[in-house]
Amino acid sequence: MNTVAFIGLGNMGGPMARNLIKGGLKLRVYDLVPSLSAPFANLGATVCDSAQQAVTDAHIVISMLPASQHVQALYLGEDGILNKLAPDTLVLDCSTIAPATSRQLAQAAHRLNLDIIDAPVSGGTHGAAAGTLTFIIGGKPDAVERARPLLELMGSNIFHAGEAGAGQAAKIANNMVLGIQMIATAEALNLGVANGLDPKVLSDIMTRSSGRNWAVEVYNPWPGVMENVPAAKNYAGGFGVDLMIKDLGLALQAAVQSDCSARLGELAHDLYAQHSEDGHGKLDFSSVLKLVQKSPTN
Numbered sequence: 001m002n003t004v005a006f007i008g009l010g011n012m013g014g015p016m017a018r019n020l021i022k023g024g025l026k027l028r029v030y031d032l033v034p035s036l037s038a039p040f041a042n043l044g045a046t047v048c049d050s051a052q053q054a055v056t057d058a059h060i061v062i063s064m065l066p067a068s069q070h071v072q073a074l075y076l077g078e079d080g081i082l083n084k085l086a087p088d089t090l091v092l093d094c095s096t097i098a099p100a101t102s103r104q105l106a107q108a109a110h111r112l113n114l115d116i117i118d119a120p121v122s123g124g125t126h127g128a129a130a131g132t133l134t135f136i137i138g139g140k141p142d143a144v145e146r147a148r149p150l151l152e153l154m155g156s157n158i159f160h161a162g163e164a165g166a167g168q169a170a171k172i173a174n175n176m177v178l179g180i181q182m183i184a185t186a187e188a189l190n191l192g193v194a195n196g197l198d199p200k201v202l203s204d205i206m207t208r209s210s211g212r213n214w215a216v217e218v219y220n221p222w223p224g225v226m227e228n229v230p231a232a233k234n235y236a237g238g239f240g241v242d243l244m245i246k247d248l249g250l251a252l253q254a255a256v257q258s259d260c261s262a263r264l265g266e267l268a269h270d271l272y273a274q275h276s277e278d279g280h281g282k283l284d285f286s287s288v289l290k291l292v293q294k295s296p297t298n
Ligand code: NAD
Pocket: 007, 008, 009, 010, 011, 012, 013, 030, 031, 032, 033, 036, 051, 064, 065, 066, 067, 070, 073, 074, 094, 095, 096, 097, 121, 122, 123, 124, 125, 238, 239, 240, 243, 247
């Protein structure tokens, strides 16, 4: 059976790795935080003390790390694992990072005869747990086909966007909309409540009207409107404000490089940055409602 090394077991990587184990795969897991990897021993996975140890004898490597610098350090750094992989190993980097970093990694991997795809995801932590993620992929068609059976254990939509880096380019465009949409939804709900509406009633109205969007319908930011969303858990878990700032930063960088306007993206970036400076960087991004609720006059 193919052995999978899974590196990065945070809010997304943890449930994704669990779904691979449920699908019958043999996993070797590693996270910088030992308390995140330890529970995998009870699930039959081999818990490793380093990324180097995790990739020993692995045929497939999956990484789910925060940002470009973590991915660069893991694969290409001084103790980078890329050189340690046997030829023909398949590498799936599911982190959301700069398209240029994915292209740099793909070039290095191809020189070593490795198959590689950038496979960032959409669908949030509930999609990761339910195995219904959307994978947005860049890479060579053969590598995508080789990865497909694994992706199907973790997700229900698989899009091949183009060559190396194309998955990231599509993902950051998507997340720019998400970041803007969450602030717009928080502002609309706050306005409605300030004018006497019940936030649940307003959410139901918007969900069936032209204000319908993913934030109001699936990931509502107002506490008490929905169960099983970060807003119901004091904004714990989910998709961190600092990760949203990172994704909007990647989108803005791409916009400058391609001479595109992204004025709302820029405004959203600045509002999340302000929210992070207020001490909320580790909360889920739907907590931006707290920023919206601060009166503009003080
Ligand atoms: P997270 O911070 O919860 O998890 C990242 C994990 O990587 C942490 O546990 C950290 O300890 C580990 N890590 C960092 N460097 C490492 C290294 N060198 N070796 C081993 N482990 C290392 O983040 P997350 O929410 O799981 O997000 C991961 C990626 O997925 C990010 O790029 C994010 O933008 C993207 N993403 C997140 C969501 C979401 O809803 N949380 C949705 C879609 C995409």
